[in-house]
Amino acid sequence: MEKNEGDIIPEGKQEKKEKSxxxxxxxxxxxxxxxEKEEKNKLRILCLHGYQQSGPVFRTKIGSVxxxxxxxxxxxxxxxxxxxxxEEYGWWFSQPDGVEESQDTHRKAELEETLxxxxxxxxSCSPIHGIxxxxxxxxxxxxxxxxQEQGKxxxxxxxxxxxAGYISRSQPSNREIFDILASKQVNIYYYxxxxxxxxxxxxxxxxxx
Numbered sequence: 271m272e273k274n275e276g277d278i279i280p281e282g283k284q285e286k287k288e289k290s291x292x293x294x295x296x297x298x299x300x301x302x303x304x305x306e307k308e309e310k311n312k313l314r315i316l317c318l319h320g321y322q323q324s325g326p327v328f329r330t331k332i333g334s335v336x337x338x339x340x341x342x343x344x345x346x347x348x349x350x351x352x353x354x355x356x357e358e359y360g361w362w363f364s365q366p367d368g369v370e371e372s373q374d375t376h377r378k379a380e381l382e383e384t385l386x387x388x389x390x391x392x393x394s395c396s397p398i399h400g401i402x403x404x405x406x407x408x409x410x411x412x413x414x415x416x417x418q419e420q421g422k423x424x425x426x427x428x429x430x431x432x433x434a435g436y437i438s439r440s441q442p443s444n445r446e447i448f449d450i451l452a453s454k455q456v457n458i459y460y461y462x463x464x465x466x467x468x469x470x471x472x473x474x475x476x477x478x479x
Contacts, residue, residue: 313343313399316391318407322358325349328404345402346395351383361410384410392425400429408435
């Protein structure tokens, strides 16, 4: 089949077209490589919600934080295993009727179920570099920090950010958790003289160098 003159691309134009296509392809590959590098270098942070919340609710509440940190971090949300009511969950209850009080001891069986869920999450979503936690989730975060320092966890993390938390009366003890957090992090906390408990307003912990 003979080619018409209109089908023939002059040599100079063909070379120019190939250079343009190569440049475009190289640009796309560089852009893809940059994006993959950014994703690889992102911090992966496990988020622990407060009492009477859930993973999806906490995700919505910190939407502005997620947006601000979108190039630096990926946030992983889970829901506590103990149901309170519709769309409301807790990491443990202090009483059989589900009442949660910051000054009360958490119940051992419920905490063990919570720790099992977190351990499974660390395995299935590895790597997880740190924890961001709020309220009862921050109380749990303090327990996780203490247990890690004592070598009692089957997973590890490098930092924690605990917001509006408190220190539960539990094993490890209130005093042990406070001493560990106080030595490892930047804190804003207060001591309630009436109850004798430490409450964390904000803390940022670096556990591993």
